[in-house]
Amino acid sequence: MTQNTPMRTATTIAIVDDDDSVRGALESLVRSSGYKTRTYCSALEFLAANASTQTDCLLSDIQMPGMSGVEMLEQLVATGYHIPTIFITAYPGAAPTLSADTPDLVACLPKPCDADKLLNCIEAALLQRH
Known part of the structure; x- marks a missing residue:
């Protein structure tokens, strides 16, 4: 396991997924690597919490009820927030299509x-941010 560094312990990874078990597993993995985590059960919850100002990297499901991860990222960019983002999806053939002015997508990974x-x-995303 990777050592906790001051950079990691001062870094917040937001995890947005509507599946409780996936969200919990991701939180456990990321936290065990030394990062602070905040979890949200939907894109709307993440946006309503105004969490973008405290997020160094965003880990989000693509397909969620109410608002997709892609729509959430596009809304963040439209309001001036550029957060390096990693999408995860149970539908790996459905890679997101983003506009050219959304360079924040670092990766799109299949579930699990x-x-x-x-x-x-996550490391690559944080290098992009700093």
């Missing part, structure tokens, strides 16, 4: 995610 690959994507 390979833990090492996900953590490497």
Whole structure:
């Protein structure tokens, strides 16, 4: 397991997924790697919490009721928030189509995610942010 560094313990990863078990598993993995986590059961909950100002990396499901992960990312960009984002999906053939002015997407991974690959994507996302 990777060591906790001051950068990691000061870094917040937001996890947005409507599936309780997936959200819990992702939170456990990310937290065990030394990051702070905040979890949300929907894109609307994430946006309503005004969590974008405290989020260093966004890990989100694509297909959720109410608002998709893609719609959430597009809304964040439209309001001036650029958060490196990793999408996860149970439908790997359905890669998201984003406009050219949305460079925030770091990766799109299938569910279930390979833990090492996900953590490497988070590292890449954080390098993009800093």
